Structures are given as structure tokens and as C-alpha cells.
Amino acid sequence: MRLSDFTLLAICLGARSIVTATRGSITARDNALNPVVTNNVLEITVHDSLYSTSLPSTGSEHLARRRANSLRKRQAITFAEDDLITYKGASYMANVTIGGQPFALEIDTGSYQTWVATTQFRCWDVHTQRVLGQSTCRLGDLFDPTQPFRSTRQTCESRYDSGEVLDGFLGHGPFGFGGVGRGQRPHFTIDQTIGAMTIGMWYGNGISSGVLGLAYPSAPIVWDHLVQEYQSVLFTLFHTQNISPVFSLALQRSTTSSPTAGHLAFGGIPNVHTDGRWVPTPLVRNAQGTYTLYNILIDGFDITPAPKSPSAGWWKNTKGGRYKNSKQNMIIDSGTSKVILPDRVAKYIAGGFDPPAHYEASVEEYIVPCFASSPRVGIKIAGNSYYISAEDLLERRDNIDGDRWQHExxxxxxxxxxxxxxxxxxxxKNVLVVFDMSNAVEVRRGGRNGDRDQFGEVRIAGREVY
Known part of the structure; x- marks a missing residue:
């Protein structure tokens, strides 16, 4: 999610019961919920970047400077699953078809907006008002917006706090996904309205051609401050296909032995190993009192500093971690590479390394020797701690020429x-997350689950080791 200046609308998701899981299966504790393993998965593939981190999708001011960066029982239920692509383990992409043409789009659970750059796209410097070379925006394959893609004759505009600006038009046509990354015909093809961008500035990765928004608005989307009759890809899928209104995401750290970087499944879960500790947690309202994005309430943090680190003394005096009870609203956002925490918690974690990390204002991030001993860092949700692997806590730095810094x-x-x-x-990369939108579908259809205070939940299982 790279926050833009268009209005974010509410996401309405349906609550379900707790589940338990074993390898390759999930078993409901009651008859209200029976998510199943599906082989219909969008795979994520691995690509190295020239830069150490991808751009976070939140609207941090430093982004422009950091290019270096059931379920209700149904009959004849179908599923879709595919493998994903990753950009150096920081941004993740799914293969889709638009108007029959294949593209890789960045998956973003922090946005409901889906768009693709067209063959008319011009890379534009908004400050100098000059056209730049396409290599500056580093987009992937460009979309030819001819038939069967049809313009709605409505403009669309996206502006991001990072300085990225995109303009284009709305159009609709066949949008396919599920199996595309495996060389198969799409499992699902829907008639979908998306943004077709023709000009702007984008800090791309040279692979993706746009963004696949996986948030779920409960009302038409606002483009350019005007309400458009545009629904998200998920909304269209769950309202036009006979599929359970659930999707699940299992990102994977990239390795030299496997090009697969994760799985995105619709209507079920991918067949991946978990620790079996499934925990449900409801979506909660934001500070403005509305349901926007996948916002959950965490219990706090489970942090064990390295024994000789500066934070170790604090930990000894506070058994279980200094911030074990620190309730926070947090957004689950696949479009952001990092974990963004309260300043005091981030500082405590930085001090938990031996030797400790130091804050470098020029790049607005903590820098730590790659050989440092790492703290144990977990996010506490519904009484369970979900830990971040030590190998995911650090990423080697690259300079502007792509040469590797050896020790930072x-x-x-x-x-x-x-x-x-x-x-x-x-x-x-350390969890399997199930996003359940059952109640949102029922509310919109006028079904019996019409309680507007029940907007859904996510269910989480740990998979730190795989």
C-alpha cells in the first residue's frame, strides 16, 4: 500500500470461528467453518533487485529517496491458487491476464485499487515537467488497451506521498488469474474495471506492470475525488463466481534453491506447512471509526534482546519483554516491505542487537552489522506470539551501483x-494469513449475516521455519 490522496473506503469482512490446522489440512472446531487446502494458487517467483529494499507502500516521506529500497457451506465450490514472484524478498507479484495479455502485478493487501501501465505510458518528472526515459520508472511489460478492453471514458488519478503520481483512464475487460504463473489458462476470468495509466512517475522494479489491489471496499471506489462505479477485483470475484469469500497469503523468503516466493489462494488455503497454532482475530475500526484496510488489534510484542545488547538490561527487569503488553492497531499490508512499529519499540529492538543498530538519518532507517547477534522479535496476537525469523530481520545494503556492502x-x-x-x-514471510470476507458478501447480498458490526476477521498460523 503506497498511500495516495484518494479516499480510502471501508472494508467489510465476515467473522468466523476459530480453526485448528495440521500440515496439509485445516479442521473446523465446529460446523460453521471448513476452509480447505486448494491447489489453485498464484505463485510468486523470485527476482533480484538493484536495490536493498523495495518501496514500502505506506506514505512515508522518505520513499522517494529510497528507490534503494467458511465458511458458509456451498455446493460446487471452486478454488484458485497460483505461485508468486518476489522482487528481492521485498515486493511480491502475481501473474494475471488483462484483455488476454499476461502481466505481473504487485499484490497489495493495503489497497483496493488495481491498475496497469499502458503502451502509451510516459515517465514524467512532476517537478521539472519533463518526459523521462522509460528506464526511470522501471515498469515491466506495458498493456495494449485495445479490444476487448473498453474505456469507460472516465479519468483516474493516483497520487502517492512518495512523490509518485499516475494518471490515466478507467476501462473494463476480461481479467484472469489463478494458474497463470504456472503456464495454465486462468482459473477465473472476470469482467473487471481497472485503471489504465498513461503518464506519471513510478518507482518500479523492472518486473511489475502495475498493482493488484486485494483490499475489499464496501462501496464504489473514489478516483480523482469522484465516486466511480468501480469495485475491487475481490469484490467482483466473490460476487460473480461460485467461490467461498476467502483468500489466503503465504509469502516466502527467497532462496537460491527455490524460485517460488509464496502462494496466493482464493477460496481456501495453499498446501504449506504451518506450526498448527491457528488464531482468529477480528478486523477493527480505525481512528476515524470506520473499517478501512485489514486493521487488527495486537496484544503487544514478544522481544528477547541478544544477551550482551544494550536492551538486555531492560529485558531482565521486565520478564517477557518490555513491550509485551502494548496494544496497537496495525494494518496487514503485503505492499509494505518492512514492519513499521512505534518509535520506542523500534528503538528497543535496534538496541537488542549485539552490537546494536544505529539510526542513519540520511536513509531514515536503522543500520546494523550483518554479523550482529539478533534479538528474538515476535508480534503477539490473540495470546500467541508470531516470530520474525532472524534472517528476515536484516537485509544487506546495496549502494547506488548495486555493489554489496560487505558488513552493513x-x-x-x-x-x-x-x-x-x-x-x-x-x-x-513468517505466517500464513487467511482473510475471511464471508459477512461482507452476505451484507451486500442482503443475507442473514447482516450485522454491520461484524466486518470479518483474519486467521493466522505461524510458519517461521520452512
Missing amino acids: CSLMIEPAGNSRLILGATWL
Whole structure:
């Protein structure tokens, strides 16, 4: 999620009961919920970047400078699953088809907006008002917006706090996904309205051609301050296909042995190993009292500093961690690479390394020797701690030419300042998350689950080791 200036609308998700899981299966504790393993998964593939981190999707001011960065029982239920692509383990992409043409789009649970750059796209410097080379924006394949893609004759505009600006038009046509990354025909093809961008500035990765928004608005989306009859991809899918209104995400840290970087499943869960500790937690309202994005309430943090670190003394005097009871609203956002925490918590974690991390204001991040001993960092949710692997806490730094700094790493925990708190890809690589929108579908259809105070839940299982 790279926050833009268009209005974020509410997401309405349906609450369900707690589940338990074993390898390859999930078993309901009651008959109200029976999510199943599906082989219909969008795979994520691995690509190295020239830069150490991808751009977080939240609206941090430093983004422009950091390019270096059931379920209700139904009959004949179908599923879709595919493998994903990753950009150096920081941004993740799914393969889709738009108008029959294949593209890789960044998956973003922090946005409901889906768009693709067209063959008419011009990379534009908004400050100098000059056209730049396409290599500056570093977009992937460009979309030819001819038939069967049809313009709605409505403009769309996206502006991001990072300085990224995109303009184009709305259009609709066949949008396919599920199996595309495996060379198969799409499991699902829906008639979908998306943004077709023709000009702007984008800090791309050279692979993705746009964004696949996986948030779920409960009302038409606002583009350019005007309400458009545009619904998200998930909304269209769950209202037009015979599929359970659930999707699940299992990001994976990249390795040299496997090009697969994770799985995105619709209507069920991918067949991946978990620790079996499934915990449900409801979506909660934001500070404005509305349901926007996948916002959950965490219990606090489970942090054990390295024994000889500066934070170790604090930990000894506070058994279980200094911030074990620190309730926070956090957004689950696959479009953000880092975990963004309250400043004091980020500082405590930075001090938990031996030797400790130091804050480098020029890049607005903590820097730590790559050989440092790491603290044990977990996010406490509904009484369970979900830990971040030590190998996900640090990422080696690259300079502008792509040469590797041998001994310095970036800490993948970022102080929030005045920004929102985010559970980004760094944390998501250590869990399997199920997003359940059953009640949202029932509310919109006028079904019996019409309680507007029940907007859904996510269910989480740990998978730190795989």
C-alpha cells in the first residue's frame, strides 16, 4: 500500500470461528467453518533487485529517496491458487491476464485499487515537467488497451506521498488469474474495471506492470475525488463466481534453491506447512471509526534482546519483554516491505542487537552489522506470539551501483513517526494469513449475516521455519 490522496473506503469482512490446522489440512472446531487446502494458487517467483529494499507502500516521506529500497457451506465450490514472484524478498507479484495479455502485478493487501501501465505510458518528472526515459520508472511489460478492453471514458488519478503520481483512464475487460504463473489458462476470468495509466512517475522494479489491489471496499471506489462505479477485483470475484469469500497469503523468503516466493489462494488455503497454532482475530475500526484496510488489534510484542545488547538490561527487569503488553492497531499490508512499529519499540529492538543498530538519518532507517547477534522479535496476537525469523530481520545494503556492502545491513523494522503501524512483508514471510470476507458478501447480498458490526476477521498460523 503506497498511500495516495484518494479516499480510502471501508472494508467489510465476515467473522468466523476459530480453526485448528495440521500440515496439509485445516479442521473446523465446529460446523460453521471448513476452509480447505486448494491447489489453485498464484505463485510468486523470485527476482533480484538493484536495490536493498523495495518501496514500502505506506506514505512515508522518505520513499522517494529510497528507490534503494467458511465458511458458509456451498455446493460446487471452486478454488484458485497460483505461485508468486518476489522482487528481492521485498515486493511480491502475481501473474494475471488483462484483455488476454499476461502481466505481473504487485499484490497489495493495503489497497483496493488495481491498475496497469499502458503502451502509451510516459515517465514524467512532476517537478521539472519533463518526459523521462522509460528506464526511470522501471515498469515491466506495458498493456495494449485495445479490444476487448473498453474505456469507460472516465479519468483516474493516483497520487502517492512518495512523490509518485499516475494518471490515466478507467476501462473494463476480461481479467484472469489463478494458474497463470504456472503456464495454465486462468482459473477465473472476470469482467473487471481497472485503471489504465498513461503518464506519471513510478518507482518500479523492472518486473511489475502495475498493482493488484486485494483490499475489499464496501462501496464504489473514489478516483480523482469522484465516486466511480468501480469495485475491487475481490469484490467482483466473490460476487460473480461460485467461490467461498476467502483468500489466503503465504509469502516466502527467497532462496537460491527455490524460485517460488509464496502462494496466493482464493477460496481456501495453499498446501504449506504451518506450526498448527491457528488464531482468529477480528478486523477493527480505525481512528476515524470506520473499517478501512485489514486493521487488527495486537496484544503487544514478544522481544528477547541478544544477551550482551544494550536492551538486555531492560529485558531482565521486565520478564517477557518490555513491550509485551502494548496494544496497537496495525494494518496487514503485503505492499509494505518492512514492519513499521512505534518509535520506542523500534528503538528497543535496534538496541537488542549485539552490537546494536544505529539510526542513519540520511536513509531514515536503522543500520546494523550483518554479523550482529539478533534479538528474538515476535508480534503477539490473540495470546500467541508470531516470530520474525532472524534472517528476515536484516537485509544487506546495496549502494547506488548495486555493489554489496560487505558488513552493513538494513534493519527491516522501521520507526513509524506519525505514520500508520504496518505488518509488512517482513512479518508476512513468517505466517500464513487467511482473510475471511464471508459477512461482507452476505451484507451486500442482503443475507442473514447482516450485522454491520461484524466486518470479518483474519486467521493466522505461524510458519517461521520452512
